[in-house]
Amino acid sequence: MSVTRASRRKDIQISLSNMRKILISVVTILLCAACLQAVAPAKFDSNRAYEDMRQLVAIGPRVAGTPGAQAARAYITKQLQAAGLKVEEQPFDATTPLGRVKMVNLRAMLPATGAAQSAPRLVIGGHYDTKLFREFTFVGANDGGSSAAFLIELGRALKSRVNRVPIELLFLDGEEAVGEWQGTDHTYGSRYYVEAARKAGTLKDIRAFVLVDMIGDRDLVIKREASSTKALTNAIWDAAQRLGRREFVNETTPIEDDHLEFLEAGVPAVDIIDLEYATRTGEVAWHSKYDTLENVAAGSLQAVGDVLLAALPALEAFGTRR
Ligand code: 1BN
Ligand code: ZN
Numbered sequence: 158m159s160v161t162r163a164s165r166r167k168d169i170q171i172s173l174s175n176m177r178k179i180l181i182s183v184v185t186i187l188l189c190a191a192c193l194q195a196v197a198p199a200k201f202d203s204n205r206a207y208e209d210m211r212q213l214v215a216i217g218p219r220v221a222g223t224p225g226a227q228a229a230r231a232y233i234t235k236q237l238q239a240a241g242l243k244v245e246e247q248p249f250d251a252t253t254p255l256g257r258v259k260m261v262n263l264r265a266m267l268p269a270t271g272a273a274q275s276a277p278r279l280v281i282g283g284h285y286d287t288k289l290f291r292e293f294t295f296v297g298a299n300d301g302g303s304s305a306a307f308l309i310e311l312g313r314a315l316k317s318r319v320n321r322v323p324i325e326l327l328f329l330d331g332e333e334a335v336g337e338w339q340g341t342d343h344t345y346g347s348r349y350y351v352e353a354a355r356k357a358g359t360l361k362d363i364r365a366f367v368l369v370d371m372i373g374d375r376d377l378v379i380k381r382e383a384s385s386t387k388a389l390t391n392a393i394w395d396a397a398q399r400l401g402r403r404e405f406v407n408e409t410t411p412i413e414d415d416h417l418e419f420l421e422a423g424v425p426a427v428d429i430i431d432l433e434y435a436t437r438t439g440e441v442a443w444h445s446k447y448d449t450l451e452n453v454a455a456g457s458l459q460a461v462g463d464v465l466l467a468a469l470p471a472l473e474a475f476g477t478r479r
Contacts, residue, residue, distance in 0.1 A: 199318035201310060201462025207455035209236060209306035210373060214296045214450055219287045221251070221331040221345065222258035229285050230263060233309060233328055237265050240313045242326075247353070251345040253335040260286075262346045263328035265312055270319045277364040278323035279472055281465075283308055284332030284346065284370065284415065293446040298453045299434055300443065301333075303373030307458055314466065321473040322364060332370075332415055347415035351422045364476045365389055366419040366426040371443070372461045373453035374431045377404040379461075382428040383411035384420060389427035389475065396468035404460045425475065429461060 212232055219225040234244045247262040263285075268274055283304025287297035296302070308326045315324055331345030341348075354360045367389070372379070381390050397405035412430055419426040434443040434452070442452045 197317075199314040199466050201314045201459065201466055203310070203455040203459035203462060205313065206306045206310035206458045206462070209309045210298060210302045210453065210458075211450060213285075213302045213305055214298050218289075218295055219285060219297065219301060220289045221260045221286045221333070221335075226261075226286055226330065229305065230261060230328075233263055233285065233305060236309045237312050237326075240316050242267070242312050242316060247350065249345075249349040249353075251331055251349070253331075253345070254342055255335050258331070258335075258345075260330040260345055260349070262330055262350055265326040265328075267312070267315050267320050267324040267326070269321060269323045271321075273322050276322045277362050277476065278325050279364050279367070279475075280325045280327050280419075281308065281311065281367045281369070282327030282329055282347070282415065283368060284329040286330050286333055286346075288333035288444055289335060290444075295444070295446065295448065297448055298450050299371050299373040299448050303371060303453060303458065304369050307369050307372060307461065310458070310462065311465070314462070318469075321470070329415055338413065343413075344415050344418055347418040351418045351424070355422060360422055360424060363419070363424050365472060366416060366424055367393075367465070367472065368414060368416040368426065368428045368430070369461060369465075370414055370428065370430040371432060371434060372429060373457050374434045374442075375437075375452055375454040375457065376435070377431055377454075377457040377460060378433060379405050379429055379431050381407070381409040382414075382416070382430060383409050384417060385427040386420070386425040389425055389472070392471035392475065393427060393429065393464060393468045396471070397464045400463055400467055402460050402464050404457070405464060429465075 216228045217225055219229040237244050242265045245264045249260055251258045251260045285305035287295055287301040312326050329346035334342040336342055394405050414428050416426040416428040436442050436447045436452055440447055442448050
């Protein structure tokens with residue numbers, strides 16, 4: 158064999174062995190990337206959530222049954238679909254002191270990864286409607302804006318998470334009273350949702366309900382809500398303690414809200430809410446013209462996002478050890 162032919166064969170052998178090495182490296186990198194995606198903790202990005210809150214505020218008032226509410230739904234749906242989530246509408250007619258109003262809840266389902274696909278689901282919800290005020294323009298940056306924005310970003314975060322049970326994100330319409338918060342003039346969306354599940358015999362498929370409301374307050378202080386299921390509250394406050402999140406304080410206060418409809422139907426529920434909402438100069442911002450972007454902060458949404466994600470394993474296991 159000539160010298161040149163022998164050296165060419167050697168060259169080919171070397172390049173084959175190089176190709177094999179390159180192939181092994183590529184496969185290893187791809188596998189590592191897939192593993193990392195599977196185990197990397199879900200991240201809540203409050204900058205994106207703040208942008209969602211800003212966009213919702215830019216729509217203006219989002220009173221149930223008005224074009225503003227419809228625009229809010231279109232925005233929420235577009236964001237969730239862009240994140241790869243399917244969105245379903247749950248329309249209903251509500252009887253209010255102002256007559257019949259067409260309202261719509263939005264639902265987005267994140268399936269469980271693995272065997273637990275038919276396990277009872279965790280429902281995480283909040284309202285997107287704003288309260289009707291005729292005497293001033295009410296844009297509800299915190300009240301209606303923070304909860305909807307939070308849930309949109311949570312959807313993005315949970316899409317790439319390994320969820321142990323199915324998780325439903327529930328955007329409730331008609332939380333606000335049309336007039337005064339009394340009788341049945343409030344929580345239209347949650348009442349319809351719970352009643353529909355009761356009629357369908359599917360209440361048992363809800364493991365627990367976690368409500369977020371008014372979580373954007375620049376000066377966030379969240380107390381334990383008195384009627385909320387103790388074990389759910391503890392799971393969330395334990396996570397806050399682990400993370401050193403001082404926004405979650407160990408005082409208790411009673412607050413009427415959408416979670417009561419679930420509790421009354423026998424579904425464990427917890428309300429994460431800060432109702433003490435004021436401006437920098439001390440004016441009341443709750444249900445006032447001051448509920449604007451000036452009085453909310455991305456950092457507050459981050460606190461709740463971090464705590465809820467840290468509490469999720471306990472919430473996902475909730476009910477299985479009872
Ligand atoms: C929360 C935000 N709520 C309305 N907007 C519920 C509520 C109503 C809480 C009345 C206390 C009093
Ligand atoms: Zn309100």
